[in-house]
Amino acid sequence: MTDTGLTHLDPLGRARMVDVTPKEPSHRRAIARAKVFMSADTALAVARGAIAKGDVLAVARVAGIQAAKRTPELIPLCHPLLVGAVLVNFRIEDTYIEIEAEVETVDRTGVEMEALTACSVAALTVYDMCKSRDKDMVIGEMALWEKSGGRSGHYRRAGDSHAPHDD
Structure with a gap:
């Protein structure tokens, strides 16, 4: 850590990756959520599999999984990790x-950034698959909902009233 308390800066103020080599490996897990707001007609079309580009949720699931594995390529100071498992699920309202x-x-x-990246790329894929039908879609409410493992321990977002879900 620098004199300023910033962990991602070296003593000269230059960006650096935090040195995690002294840490012991441990089991870590993170859950992120986001919403893609759309017209009721578009949500119904996704649920019925009636989007012209194909199976929206299947494509978004694979996109999210790929994104989690490639997070260090997208976020400059993220460490490359051995991602053990990625689950991407949906709830259509x-x-x-x-x-x-x-x-x-x-x-x-930890894998918080991998979960957030998976969520965001899955949301962008839903948007891409549905954009010809609904130009007013909005991606929002992306947040870390839960994490476990590591020095900071367990975290669960307040107001998490429903358990993880599956489509």
Whole structure:
């Protein structure tokens, strides 16, 4: 850590990756969620499999999984991790699709960024698959919902009233 307390800066103020080599590997897990808000007609079309580009949720699931594995290529100071598991699930409501990404590893640093990246890329894929039908879609409410493992321990977002879901 620098004199300023910033962990991602070296003593000269330059960006650096935090040194995690002294840490012991441990089981770590993170869950992130986001919503893609859309018209009721579009949500119904997704549920019925009636989107012209194909199976929206199947494509978004694979996109989210790929994104979790490639997070260090996208976020400059993220450590490459051995991602052990990635689950991407959906809940279709009247005017939105909720996306949940869960990532697990046994490593020296957490997988919060991998879960958030999986969630965001899955949301962008839903948007891409549905954009010809609904130009007013909005991606929002992306947040870390839960994490476990590591020095900071367990965290669960307040207001998490429903358990992880599956489509």
